[in-house]
Amino acid sequence: MREAREVTLGWRGKERIFGAEKPGLSKAMPEPKVAYCTYDGSGELLYGDNLATLRALAAKYGESVTLAYLDPPFLTNRVHHAKKKGKTLDETTELPAFDDRWTDRAAYLEALGERLVAVRELLLPHGSVVIHVDPKTSHYVKVLCDEIFGDDCFASEIVWRYRRWPSKTPNFQRVHDVLLRYRKDARHAPRWNTLYEPLAASTLATWGVNKQRAVYAESGRRARSSTTREATAGVPMGDVWDIGVIAPVARERTGYPSQKPEALLERLLQSLSDPGDLVLDPYAGSGTTLSVAARLGRRFVGIDASEVAIATATRRLSALETPSVPAYGSAVPSPSR
């Protein structure tokens, strides 16, 4: 009775997501190849279809992942290309990096749903998934995820606010992406480290850098607040993050489309995983997640089916392990703004 009033997404053929073949049973499953492995074996990059690979990982390792970050295509119905600089500036070439064309929204959601179900199998009870989407797809993905993870496991909608060159359109400029976070198990204390942001200007002006504390009158009623001697760490980080897109000339930039800033992944990994934890990225792309994981001492597994992605990520990871080459960015956590 109650069940029948659940609100879910519906389309023809949806059952495919949940009725998926069990891991290891499909004969046609191509064996994923190890494209890169760190010197100490703490991280690897796998070349192959991510669905098949996720199922193979689940069969082999079971629950082992503390944080899974998924940066799937955004249902743009286009092929995205990687830019590669030639010797001269005119010789810049483009190679197809990934294909984001779908017969319809249902096909897109089926593909993503199957992968989310497989990722969930790999999560530890205190683990999280973060799915990176845009404001056109986020709503469908959230409703789908509520069904897969349970709406009581929904933790946060994180808004990544960036700044970019404005376009001339009779509308508010689109300057944000959305990250959905789910927990594996609502009854388990999640892995969590609180990060802090700087205080608001008005707070600094009024209270300075010391902690506030409420003061109560003898009657028990609230009186004025006072400051303490103790310095505050700042305000606990919110769910709206102001992080610049990677500038066209940034050192970090690889030319791979859809590349995300390292600062974004740093925040996620620092708050949702500890050193030594296993981080998973089934849409590894240019390897930002893996690179940040390596720098922050997390173990990692990345998967991608695109040759260009594998080449880009491999190059990036090797550069990290070669001490003579400076690593990207600094390990210093950057406060917002």
Add this chain to the structure above:
Amino acid sequence: MREAREVTLGWRGKERIFGAEKPGLSKAMPEPKVAYCTYDGSGELLYGDNLATLRALAAKYGESVTLAYLDPPFLTNRVHHAKKKGKTLDETTELPAFDDRWTDRAAYLEALGERLVAVRELLLPHGSVVIHVDPKTSHYVKVLCDEIFGDDCFASEIVWRYRRWPSKTPNFQRVHDVLLRYRKDARHAPRWNTLYEPLAASTLATWGVNKQRAVYAESGRRARSSTTREATAGVPMGDVWDIGVIAPVARERTGYPSQKPEALLERLLQSLSDPGDLVLDPYAGSGTTLSVAARLGRRFVGIDASEVAIATATRRLSALETPSVPAYGSAVPSPSR
């Protein structure tokens, strides 16, 4: 065939939304009462159920609204109270303002969906709807709206980012609401005025306050940009808005729960309506939309079914029209006890 693959929300009893009785046919429809009307007749506040009232308005006026702003309850499953200050601080009393309890999510979506269908009937071809929700409900509401308005009429997801006191939670602090904007008709140029934000600090440092212009080499390739003599108006406004919540001691504050800042409504009205246009708010509450509409020279219609809301909004609107009393007269101790 194609139809069957549409992705929509499903639940038992959903057909109610679209199969609603036609306006004017229900005998039991209570006649809405005019609770307040401006001196020149350009704005009014109606006391009654908003669904019945919207249908009555549609029958009477047809398409006439340029901007509809809806601030429905957020599915909190609680009753929300208005605070009323007594003579002494101890005498602060609470009155129930609105009831946000539902049997399930489906019931909530049915109620909202019926109202959205009725609101759509009232929109001019170049009109917009803006629905204010929180990150727990926004996704369901967006999927529902895609069905009602068509996903090609989805215009923006606006993120209202605010600052508030922190809570101790092993999660990112929730510090944003979501506003969904839809157009009535994708083939019609929408009502639109571009607003501007101040330049980012980094831009100011590099470029100063003058307009940038891209410079192209003779080959047609992009060279470095230059500044022009002309001062820039700033960056066209984005879809992430940093606006403070109404401070506990602000004049603007009425004590009504869920009250929204006037700054938020100002941005919406200025960009999505012109002076003289008709603005509709079916969940008028404390009357912020109406008050801002009156100040900005827009015509307006507000509806609410709560006595406390009607009293609060009426007080606020009268204060605006009484020149001897400073605007925001709501902060003045009310004469009634």
Add this chain to the structure above:
DNA sequence: TTGGGTCATGAATCCGGCA
């Protein structure tokens, strides 16, 4: 008039205590 210092209190969220 402008500017700095003081005050009040909130669409929060967790946790512990008691039913």
Add this chain to the structure above:
DNA sequence: TTGCCGGATTCATGACCCA
């Protein structure tokens, strides 16, 4: 054992007062 209620936590910000 589970579920509800109240206490504790401690940032943000406009109003006000006074120099």
